[in-house]
Amino acid sequence: xxxxxxxxxxxxxxxxxxxxxxxxxxxxxxxxxxxxxxxxxxxxxxxxxxxxxxxxxxxxxxxxxxxxxxxxxxxxxxxxxxxxxxxxxxxxxxxxxxxxxxxxxxxxxxxxxxxxx
Numbered sequence: 875x876x877x878x879x880x881x882x883x884x885x886x887x888x889x890x891x892x893x894x895x896x897x898x899x900x901x902x903x904x905x906x907x908x909x910x911x912x913x914x915x916x917x918x919x920x921x922x923x924x925x926x927x928x929x930x931x932x933x934x935x936x937x938x939x940x941x942x943x944x945x946x947x948x949x950x951x952x953x954x955x956x957x958x959x960x961x962x963x964x965x966x967x968x969x970x971x972x973x974x975x976x977x978x979x980x981x982x983x984x985x986x987x988x989x990x991x
Contacts, residue, residue, distance in 0.1 A: 899948055901945075901947045904945050904947065906981070907944060907982055910984075913971070913974050918971060919941065920938075920970060921938050923965035924936045924938045924965075927964060929960050937975060940952065940956060952982065953986050956979050963975070
């Protein structure tokens with residue numbers, strides 16, 4: 875019996891490599907948003923906003939993830955992500971750092987539009 879020739883599955887797979895090249899990513903959106911709404915620099919990525927988000931209950935929307943992606947300079951698909959936000963303001967009410975989350979979303983949207991133009 876040659877077990878070596880058969881592929882043995884152990885119930886897991888190897889994940890695709892996901893390295894972030896910070897030098898290749900543009901931080902222009904993060905700088906533009908931070909200039910217009912300085913409270914974004916106070917975000918500690920605690921996830922409180924994501925826990926109370928109405929949109930996150932029905933979609934994969936996460937303001938925490940969006941802010942992290944903006945800080946990293948990863949802007950691919952951000953327009954679709956922020957379009958899921960209903961601007962209800964629940965995240966702003968529970969944020970322990972007092973971020974103006976609605977304005978952050980609006981500033982990210984505005985920065986993305988200026989880059990596309």
